[in-house]
Amino acid sequence: MAATNLVRMALVVQKYGGTSVGDADRIRAVAEHVARTRAGGDDVVVVVSAMGKFTDDLIRLADDVSPHRPPREMDMLLTAGERISMALVSMALGAVGVESASFTGSQAGIITDTDHTKAKILEIRPDRIREALDAGLVPVVAGFQGVSTERDITTLGRGGSDVTAVALAAALKADVCEIYTDVTGVYSADPRVAPKARRLAKVSFDEMMEMAATGGRVLMLRSVEFARRHHVPLHVRSSFTWEPGTWIVEEDPTMEEAIVSAVTDDTSEAKVTVGGVPDRPGVAAQLFRHLSDAKVNVDMIVQNTSLHGTTDISFTVAKTDLDAAMAACEVVRAAIGAATLTCDDGIGRVSLVGAGMKSSPGVTAMMFETLSAHGINIEMISTSSIRISCVVRADRVVEAVRALHTAFGLDAA
Amino acid sequence: MAATNLVRMALVVQKYGGTSVGDADRIRAVAEHVARTRAGGDDVVVVVSAMGKFTDDLIRLADDVSPHRPPREMDMLLTAGERISMALVSMALGAVGVESASFTGSQAGIITDTDHTKAKILEIRPDRIREALDAGLVPVVAGFQGVSTERDITTLGRGGSDVTAVALAAALKADVCEIYTDVTGVYSADPRVAPKARRLAKVSFDEMMEMAATGGRVLMLRSVEFARRHHVPLHVRSSFTWEPGTWIVEEDPTMEEAIVSAVTDDTSEAKVTVGGVPDRPGVAAQLFRHLSDAKVNVDMIVQNTSLHGTTDISFTVAKTDLDAAMAACEVVRAAIGAATLTCDDGIGRVSLVGAGMKSSPGVTAMMFETLSAHGINIEMISTSSIRISCVVRADRVVEAVRALHTAFGLDAA
Numbered sequence: 001m002a003a004t005n006l007v008r009m010a011l012v013v014q015k016y017g018g019t020s021v022g023d024a025d026r027i028r029a030v031a032e033h034v035a036r037t038r039a040g041g042d043d044v045v046v047v048v049s050a051m052g053k054f055t056d057d058l059i060r061l062a063d064d065v066s067p068h069r070p071p072r073e074m075d076m077l078l079t080a081g082e083r084i085s086m087a088l089v090s091m092a093l094g095a096v097g098v099e100s101a102s103f104t105g106s107q108a109g110i111i112t113d114t115d116h117t118k119a120k121i122l123e124i125r126p127d128r129i130r131e132a133l134d135a136g137l138v139p140v141v142a143g144f145q146g147v148s149t150e151r152d153i154t155t156l157g158r159g160g161s162d163v164t165a166v167a168l169a170a171a172l173k174a175d176v177c178e179i180y181t182d183v184t185g186v187y188s189a190d191p192r193v194a195p196k197a198r199r200l201a202k203v204s205f206d207e208m209m210e211m212a213a214t215g216g217r218v219l220m221l222r223s224v225e226f227a228r229r230h231h232v233p234l235h236v237r238s239s240f241t242w243e244p245g246t247w248i249v250e251e252d253p254t255m256e257e258a259i260v261s262a263v264t265d266d267t268s269e270a271k272v273t274v275g276g277v278p279d280r281p282g283v284a285a286q287l288f289r290h291l292s293d294a295k296v297n298v299d300m301i302v303q304n305t306s307l308h309g310t311t312d313i314s315f316t317v318a319k320t321d322l323d324a325a326m327a328a329c330e331v332v333r334a335a336i337g338a339a340t341l342t343c344d345d346g347i348g349r350v351s352l353v354g355a356g357m358k359s360s361p362g363v364t365a366m367m368f369e370t371l372s373a374h375g376i377n378i379e380m381i382s383t384s385s386i387r388i389s390c391v392v393r394a395d396r397v398v399e400a401v402r403a404l405h406t407a408f409g410l411d412a413a
Numbered sequence: 414m415a416a417t418n419l420v421r422m423a424l425v426v427q428k429y430g431g432t433s434v435g436d437a438d439r440i441r442a443v444a445e446h447v448a449r450t451r452a453g454g455d456d457v458v459v460v461v462s463a464m465g466k467f468t469d470d471l472i473r474l475a476d477d478v479s480p481h482r483p484p485r486e487m488d489m490l491l492t493a494g495e496r497i498s499m500a501l502v503s504m505a506l507g508a509v510g511v512e513s514a515s516f517t518g519s520q521a522g523i524i525t526d527t528d529h530t531k532a533k534i535l536e537i538r539p540d541r542i543r544e545a546l547d548a549g550l551v552p553v554v555a556g557f558q559g560v561s562t563e564r565d566i567t568t569l570g571r572g573g574s575d576v577t578a579v580a581l582a583a584a585l586k587a588d589v590c591e592i593y594t595d596v597t598g599v600y601s602a603d604p605r606v607a608p609k610a611r612r613l614a615k616v617s618f619d620e621m622m623e624m625a626a627t628g629g630r631v632l633m634l635r636s637v638e639f640a641r642r643h644h645v646p647l648h649v650r651s652s653f654t655w656e657p658g659t660w661i662v663e664e665d666p667t668m669e670e671a672i673v674s675a676v677t678d679d680t681s682e683a684k685v686t687v688g689g690v691p692d693r694p695g696v697a698a699q700l701f702r703h704l705s706d707a708k709v710n711v712d713m714i715v716q717n718t719s720l721h722g723t724t725d726i727s728f729t730v731a732k733t734d735l736d737a738a739m740a741a742c743e744v745v746r747a748a749i750g751a752a753t754l755t756c757d758d759g760i761g762r763v764s765l766v767g768a769g770m771k772s773s774p775g776v777t778a779m780m781f782e783t784l785s786a787h788g789i790n791i792e793m794i795s796t797s798s799i800r801i802s803c804v805v806r807a808d809r810v811v812e813a814v815r816a817l818h819t820a821f822g823l824d825a826a
């Protein structure tokens with residue numbers, strides 16, 4: 001990017017999350033940073049979330065008003081938050097001498113399907129954004145929202161503002177999409193869990209996706225996927241210190257890869273086990289079809305080798321989905337004649353993520369040895385080419401993360 | 414209206430102001446009232462304002478963020494309030510079994526000019542509202558807002574939600590536009606000033622316009638004018654007691670008219686006097702052209718008969734416009750060689766309004782006699798065919814209103 005800047009202006013999409021526009025002071029700080037970016041010669045498109053906890057306040061208000069909350073009306077309600085932020089940011093830009101104009105999701109051409117509260121972007125028609133850029137303005141766009149093919153206001157679900165920013169960056173062929181937040185980047189582990197965690201200067205899309213999927217809280221899986229598919233470099237950084245953060249980019253084949261980049265942890269899941277399952281074709285399919293129909297997202301799945309004609313199937317789900325999962329499983333258990341159905345919400349997952357793992361067979365053994373040396377029992381194991389996850393007792397997760405962080409040489413000097 | 418209801422459903426536009434949707438309890442009460450109206454066989458379109466003081470909070474936030482507040486961005490900011498109300502009202506309707514859908518000004522087809530913060534409605538294309546009604550839904554429309562011919566979000570200025578309601582009622586050929594507020598109707602005087610004031614069951618559009626123009630605080634002049642021009646009967650009533658309020662309708666030639674319907678008062682204005690003005694053609698035109706260019710709205714104008722070749726011109730303006738008015742007048746005073754320029758912000762205006770006044774010449778005399786009997790000096794007089802206004806000292810206004818209210822037989826029994 002730096003080299004490119006010498007010969008032409010870059011186009012930067014800057015997304016500011018709720019804490020970054022949390023009050024009048026923060027909004028003025030955002031405006032000053034946009035002004036600095038412009039002074040450096042770059043064009044800027046700003047994407048904003050709702051201020052701080054404003055969206056939560058609106059949800060609470062809806063709770064007070066009615067138990068009946070149609071998704072279309074929830075979307076109408078919640079999109080008010082970004083509308084407020086974007087107008088205020090635009091005003092603050094004016095105060096520091098940067099001409100700007102704000103645009104709703106609809107005005108920015110974010111066209112979605114009609115699946116209210118979790119709409120998918122179908123198409124971006126950023127004509128008005130391009131016109132604003134051509135006119136020398138900084139467009140300020142409401143994140144999280146779009147307009148459906150039925151001309152109704154939609155929202156993009158959790159992490160939706162990041163998706164808006166990445167999608168706009170892709171449509172505008174921006175050079176980078178900067179995600180401003182209240183942390184200074186992506187770390188080798190959650191610093192609250194592992195105090196020796198280091199900020200990573202760069203991670204690959206694949207690593208970031210594995211991290212997001214196994215408990216990394218900085219970016220949602222969805223926006224990383226979108227960025228990877230559309231080749232949009234991401235830069236996660238702080239709107240409080242403004243220092244350079246973590247770049248999330250395509251894997252660079254010329255560079256030596258770290259074997260392990262990060263240790264992640266997740267204690268938001270529970271484990272379900274269907275025991276004594278008859279070992280015949282189609283049984284697992286029946287089980288997971290039922291779970292899918294019940295809108296339960298299943299994460300890790302482990303099936304033991306069949307002994308004596310029956311097998312055990314275990315899987316993890318979000319704790320919030322546990323009741324639905326158990327209900328769906330009970331139906332299938334009875335139908336297929338499985339012996340037992342049990343669940344366990346005292347589990348946690350510890351994962352190692354690293355693009356270099358592919359070519360380093362010793363990682364798995366070293367992970368197991370490290371946990372064993374701490375007397376931590378492994379209850380489930382699942383792997384991808386660049387990740388190993390172990391389910392352990394929830395109350396051993398912090399110790400496991402710290403031990404692995406040290407063992408794999410990730411601790412800050 | 415009642416007779417009509419026996420043979421067909423009426424279409425009722427119900428507008429709820431800020432206090433009427435001020436919190437979750439009020440919103441649920443609104444939903445119940447809409448349900449009652451529907452149960453009575455009528456179709457309903459709801460128009461809502463922002464909740465309570467929410468718009469004021471947003472303005473304060475804008476003040477904190479930036480001294481630079483472009484009108485386009487202010488409109489984007491302020492329209493968030495109605496968006497929140499309409500979604501919440503729609504949810505509350507669902508909770509009482511009434512199917513509904515909310516619509517922004519833009520979705521409701523409120524097309525305005527591009528004069529941000531005080532846009533005028535150019536056209537209403539209520540296709541989606543009609544479709545919703547045909548589908549058996551209650552449309553809930555955001556008041557105060559529209560979309561400009563440039564596809565930007567606009568607001569309609571003070572009293573804008575009433576204008577939205579009246580304009581929609583006109584476009585949909587509604588049978589009545591009900592304006593719900595925190596008072597029970599239009600009174601023969603401001604009850605805080607004259608405790609014996611009575612609620613009026615019915616007033617004519619002309620009377621209501623004179624009342625709005627001379628200090629009546631229930632409806633803005635603009636929405637009454639709009640309703641009169643489009644023959645939309647208004648019904649001003651309380652969203653706290655739900656009792657029948659005041660109908661504002663076309664004058665009914667078959668009915669005997671009250672000579673005086675109401676006494677209004679207004680202490681929001683100041684008086685400006687340009688003294689020793691050369692009495693030649695074009696001088697007054699020059700003065701009021703300058704005031705108009707300075708965006709000063711002039712209210713009462715009095716010019717004394719010319720004596721000795723010079724005259725005095727006095728007029729009233731809103732106190733908030735006084736500085737601008739004095740500056741504009743000083744320019745003209747110097748140019749035309751007038752002797753003096755003075756102002757007085759200690760005045761108040763007391764007005765009698767009544768459609769029957771046209772044919773009752775004794776009203777003026779009785780008004781002057783009443784004020785005189787109380788030792789209240791009259792400083793300026795202006796009249797229309799159905800109104801007489803007197804400017805008096807501000808600190809005598811309350812006494813004047815009460816005396817006139819009693820003298821003209823308006824006191825409640």
